[in-house]
Amino acid sequence: MQIPKDSQLDAFDRKILEIVSEDGRIAVTELANRIGLSKTPCAARLKRLIEEGYILGFRAMLDPQKLGLEHVAFAEVTLSDTREKALAEFNQAVRKIREVEECHMIAGRFDYLLKVRTPNIRRYREILGEKISSLPHVASTSTSVAMQSVKER
Structure with missing residues (x-):
């Protein structure tokens, strides 16, 4: 991820x-070597970045194909009501669907774009x-099916 230089972070933090x-x-030792600091100040910076919320957490990236989850679809969702209360209700409910990997509110012809991963159609x-x-x-909803994932995080 490219971190903007105009952020409140210095070059070491961005790196x-x-x-x-x-x-x-x-490993912190390897991280320190790569950014050009000693281990202790590097570890302190890493801890601060976590505490200040720049780093939200760490997780394993799983291979969807090995897990039998090769089908990726994008669902465009249009809501009947877009007032704040309705948006909050939708947001809360969509977070509970395990198969929805991502959900983005969109400024455009529909309201939300959902990335949904399942074993098959x-x-x-x-x-x-x-x-x-x-x-x-x-x-209403409209679906587009991914034929190939070229880049994912």
Whole structure:
């Protein structure tokens, strides 16, 4: 991830964030060597970046193909009501659907874009019909299916 230079972070902090965004399991000693600091100040900076909320957490990236989750679809969702209360209700409910990997509010011809990962199109259709379409205030959906994932994080 490219960290903007106009942020409140110095060059060392930006470099730490760039490195750990690519390799969250990097040893502090290796991290320190790569950014040109000794271990103790590097560890202190890393701890501060976590405490200040620049680093939200660390997680393993799993191979969807090995797990049998090769089907990726993008659901465009249009709501019947876009007042703040309705948006909050939708946001809260969509977070509970495990198959929805990402959910973005969109400024455009629809209200939300959902990235949904399932084993196959049949399971996607079930998720769409049973879970997504029954979310609060959903008026309509439209689906695009990914043929290939070229870059994912």
